[in-house]
Amino acid sequence: MKFCVSCGTENDDNATFCIKCGYNFDGKSETSTKEITANETSRTLELVLGIIGAIFGLLGGVFAIMLSSFGGTEIFALGISALLASIVGIVGSVYVKNNAKTGGIILIISAIWLLISISAYGILGFILLGIAGLIALIRK
Ligand SMILES: [Zn+2]
Numbered sequence: 001m002k003f004c005v006s007c008g009t010e011n012d013d014n015a016t017f018c019i020k021c022g023y024n025f026d027g028k029s030e031t032s033t034k035e036i037t038a039n040e041t042s043r044t045l046e047l048v049l050g051i052i053g054a055i056f057g058l059l060g061g062v063f064a065i066m067l068s069s070f071g072g073t074e075i076f077a078l079g080i081s082a083l084l085a086s087i088v089g090i091v092g093s094v095y096v097k098n099n100a101k102t103g104g105i106i107l108i109i110s111a112i113w114l115l116i117s118i119s120a121y122g123i124l125g126f127i128l129l130g131i132a133g134l135i136a137l138i139r140k
Contacts, residue, residue: 043097046136050093050107053128057086057114060121078117085113085122089129096136107133 001010006023017024064079092106111129114122 042139043100043136046096046100046103046107046132046139047093049128049132049135050089050096053107053111053125053130053132054086054089054093055125056128057082057089057110057122057125060114060118060125061086063121064118081117082114082122085110085117086125088113089125092129093132096132100136100139104133104136107136 002013002015002025003009004011004018004021004023004025006018007021009018009020011018011025015025061079061082064075064082066079068074068076068079089107089110092103092110094103095106096103107129111126111133114129115126
């Protein structure tokens with residue numbers, strides 16, 4: 001019997017990995033395995049916030065396009081712009097999982113883009129996308 005240095009669980013003498021925590025007794029890939037697991041769990045928040053923000057952005061864009069039948073082509077163009085910004089926001093949300101920094105920047109760009117496009121109608125999307133982007137950039 002040998003004891004895992006990471007969690008203290010008893011393991012078989014010829015075990016390569018700890019049966020409880022997956023610690024690699026060769027000591028090489030233990031940290032990388034842990035980092036990957038941590039990244040996968042911690043980026044879910046950014047993904048969810050970003051997607052919800054993008055949905056609000058899409059709704060704002062659709063609303064602006066509907067209003068454009070009263071207000072004219074400029075509002076229509078801004079609605080289309082908001083839809084594009086929201087799609088960029090979705091791309092950023094998904095990208096955060098692979099590359100937090102780039103994904104965060106994409107999210108913030110989409111948030112500002114959305115705000116410029118439809119201002120008040122995009123404010124919820126702007127806030128959520130912005131928060132998602134900031135979290136992606138700040139959290140390690
Ligand atoms: Zn262990």
